[in-house]
Amino acid sequence: MDEAGVNFRLPGPTPLPPPVLAAMQRPMIAHRGPAFRALYAETLALAREVHRTDHPVLLWPGTGSAGWEVAIVNLLAPGDPVLATVCGAFGDRFAQVGGTLGLDVRRLDAPWGRAIEPTALRQSLQDNPDVKAVFLTHNETSTGVTNPLRELAAEVRDHGALVVVDSVSGAGALPLETDAWGLDFVLSGSQKAWMCPPGLLIAAIGPRAWAAAAESGYPRFFWDIRAARASAEQGMTPTTPPLTLVYAFRAALGMMLEEGMERVWERHRRLGELTRAGVEMAGLRLFAEAGARSDSVTAFLPPEGVTASAFLDRLRRDHAVEAQGGQGHLADSLVRIGHMGWAHEAELRGAVGAVAAVAAELGTGVAPVSAR
Ligand SMILES: Cc1ncc(COP(=O)(O)O)c(C=O)c1O
Structure with a gap:
């Protein structure tokens, strides 16, 4: 925070x-x-x-x-x-x-x-x-x-x-x-x-x-x-x-x-894992293919029929989470959460909790999708 x-x-x-x-x-x-x-x-x-x-x-x-x-x-x-x-x-x-x-x-x-x-x-x-x-x-x-x-x-x-x-x-x-x-x-x-x-x-x-x-x-x-x-x-x-x-x-x-570079890298690995697990638990689909998912940024699809900007607005308005949309042709179809640099477990837990809440509010009727 x-x-x-x-x-x-x-x-x-x-x-x-x-x-x-x-x-x-x-x-x-x-x-x-x-x-x-x-x-x-x-x-x-x-x-x-x-x-x-x-x-x-x-x-x-x-x-x-x-x-x-x-x-x-x-x-x-x-x-x-x-x-x-x-x-x-x-x-x-x-x-x-x-x-x-x-x-x-x-x-x-x-x-x-x-x-x-x-x-x-x-x-x-x-x-x-x-x-x-x-x-x-x-x-x-x-x-x-x-x-x-x-x-x-x-x-x-x-x-x-x-x-x-x-x-x-x-x-x-x-x-x-x-x-x-x-x-x-x-x-x-x-x-x-x-x-x-x-x-x-x-x-x-x-x-x-x-x-x-x-x-x-x-x-x-x-x-x-x-x-x-x-x-x-x-x-x-x-x-x-x-x-x-x-x-x-x-x-x-x-x-x-x-901190030590190995520990810095390990912290990012854990944060990546935590974020991806949280996004999937919220029933949302990760964008990157398995095996190539980044430990510094996670991109996921908002619930079907919901734009990234609507999802981001809710994250900001209701949960004070500032995340970002996609780029290029994916500008309004991806949400991205950064977990690089000065990032720790509590903030990422908070962020994925907010993602789950927004997904539940906006994604009614959408079946959870597992990317695994
Ligand atoms: C992978 C990558 N390359 C290049 C850039 C461009 O960097 P900048 O916006 O600092 O010029 C960015 C910016 O986000 C990036 O993520």
């Missing part, structure tokens, strides 16, 4: 824990001075630890979408063939951004609600042997699907293409082993499992990506990873850093590492 008594269950932005809120009260400091240098170096070191990488993690003022662009303009050249894997709205948008920036985008689509299958990816790579990079979505927030990132990345590595991962709703919530899984570029945004306000783009960048950056064919300034790395080595950023967000991120990383 936040201060206003709202059970804030969006799949991003997510609730801010007290230490993060407190950190944001700090006054401004000189961004070229020793205090900031120490803070930035420390923050990036903790971010590497959380990403499980020995290679640079860099920050920009920006959001997840900017991360797509940073990856593209630094690792590729206009006209390069890439393979975009798409199983929902965000994978689709990543593919579109590639097209907008002049890449030759080939697509591997899975029906929304399903995950990308490693065998399908292998086939697609055989059919498109020239692709230089593959875009993967770790967790498809629009459908509540987690892709088998480790297995997908292994297929891409076998092929030799760059592994570019959108982990906007995965990082900090779901197991993520940047180096061990051979991920070349992992992007995320502060407003999801990082427990921070929106506005910070986070990218973990491995050696193959740095090599690609030396060859990239795009002009770039603000998003140049080489400039950001050179500054970071001095404890600085090329432009004025978003100080308040850096304070927040430093505090959040400290909380996560204190």
Whole structure:
């Protein structure tokens, strides 16, 4: 519950824990001075630890979408063939951004609600042997699907293409082993499992990506990873850093590492399970296929004949639960509940209790559907 008594269950932005809120009260400091240098170096070191990488993690003022662009303009050249894997709205948008920036985008689509299958990816790579990079979505927030990132990345590595991962709703919530899984570029945004306000783009960048950056064919300034790395080595950023967000991120990383990443992931696994069980007990159908259901966001169908917006209105009005609808063609047919970041059992129990109550009120005459 936040201060206003709202059970804030969006799949991003997510609730801010007290230490993060407190950190944001700090006054401004000189961004070229020793205090900031120490803070930035420390923050990036903790971010590497959380990403499980020995290679640079860099920050920009920006959001997840900017991360797509940073990856593209630094690792590729206009006209390069890439393979975009798409199983929902965000994978689709990543593919579109590639097209907008002049890449030759080939697509591997899975029906929304399903995950990308490693065998399908292998086939697609055989059919498109020239692709230089593959875009993967770790967790498809629009459908509540987690892709088998480790297995997908292994297929891409076998092929030799760059592994570019959108982990906007995965990082900090779901197991993520940047180096061990051979991920070349992992992007995320502060407003999801990082427990921070929106506005910070986070990218973990491995050696193959740095090599690609030396060859990239795009002009770039603000998003140049080489400039950001050179500054970071001095404890600085090329432009004025978003100080308040850096304070927040430093505090959040400290909380996560204190809890321990395995425990953070386990907490999310339990919250995912609890939420899915509650939704099914309410007689509602989960949208994602079994085996691919996300532990950071749950998507479900409202009772037959009820729109997502009507369901969400009731959740908000009668139970002070703020959830979210679907996206794209599913905008009014899915309800999504976030359980990433600063999320605990009591709030999720409250949320699924409210879902059950609303389902019972609005879903009269609808037979319970089991997705199991
Ligand atoms: C998986 C995924 N990718 C990308 C984005 C875009 O991020 P932003 O809205 O922060 O630009 C989102 C936003 O929710 C997302 O969930």
